[in-house]
Amino acid sequence: MIKKVGILVLVLIVPTFIYLGLKLNGKNHYQLPRFIPAIDSASGEILMRENPDRKWNEPEKDTVFQTIPEFALINQKGQKFDSKNLKGKIFVASFFFTRCGTICPKISFQLARVRDAFISDEEIKFISMSVDPKFDQVDKLADYANRFEAKSGQWDFLTGEKKYIYPLILKGFHVPLADASEYDQAIKNPDETFIHSERLVLVDKEGVIRGFYVGTDPKDVDRLLMEIKVLKSIYQQ
Template sequence: MTKKTGILLTILIVPVFLYLGLHEFGNNHFQLPRYIPEIDSTTGEVKMEKRINPRWNESDMDTVFFRIPPFQLIDQKGAPFSSQILDNQIYVASFFFTRCTTICPKITSQVSRLQDVFSREDDIKLISISVDPKFDTPEKLAQYAHRFDAKPGKWYFLTGDKKTIYPLALKGFHVPLADASEYDQAIKNPDETFIHSERLILIDKEKHIRGFYNGTDKKEVDRLMMEIKVLKRIYDSEK
């Protein structure tokens, strides 16, 4: 066998084995982690619950994980947005603001990639929540959404009350967020005012957090795409 023939066979055969391995691994063995276990406030210990294994008809104790709480915001059309829209959906959440000139355009461009890849998957949604709600009116969000070709009903740009958004980021999605102007009135540059995470957060159909990803890093977003596909495969295998 010549060296060139061996290289050709490798190119042809390796992807087949990778596909078969991923198919078997994804369906039967691989489970994405769940994040943020709930803590019992009285004991300080991780909460546990009894879980029935239908395959073996046996029960065991399993960790109780945090779920994203219900929330109400306003979308880019000025319509009320209830988190119930995301019931029984896989979704990716991000935080941004329209005046941002640093990481936000990078993050939003990567979310746009997610929209392109999962455009035909009706149970996958995207939400981008403004951390500058006083400035980011629905009209401003609509302009921003148009800039990134956001698909209505697929990708929601959300604003609302700061008293709702900031606790939701910190205690709901577990990402850092601060308004530096609250501590230093001399700060005027919006890019220095709003300190928020670049993370994309993957949420499953039970509202558990399944992953955090750097939204400015293409390789991280590629990993997110793969893990969304794995999560979809897990749900499909349970039907």
């Protein structure tokens, strides 16, 4: 009888102590992948760096990941927008042009939904880069920004020189982009001219890409919303 009582106590009490221990001392450890490893130009191998703070079960070296390069463009207010404005911020980048009649309005609508979720959060920023910068001057950007009630400083629509923007989007944000008119002068329709990605790109405070999302897919944008919160939680751990 005593043995049975002892077993019953263990069954009832031990789980309680385990729960309390986890509740009082446990932490939630969220993970979010990093994208685009840095490559050594000489060897072609992925760059690694020492990990002096590693735990016993972690590797001695960490992968080095590419960061978004520094840039300077012009926003919808006609003001210089420097990438330093994003230093220490989590931000979402998108790519569009104001004459776009297909996917761009859909992307901007979804991005506005994400913006609304973080409307009072100074830690979260948004940028939208024009892939038609010759046409998309400040007045065009301002009109487009007003359609989505975008405020500069929180959501900036950016333009500049094409020779500067295209390499930045292709090599910095790692999304596809092309101007079809460079190959076929007969193409006149803007929606057929500028072939750009519908991806949204999530970038952390260090400038490392943490996620790609289909900007026209509400479910994938829901994933972006969740992963922004995850990224914020990682910084709070």
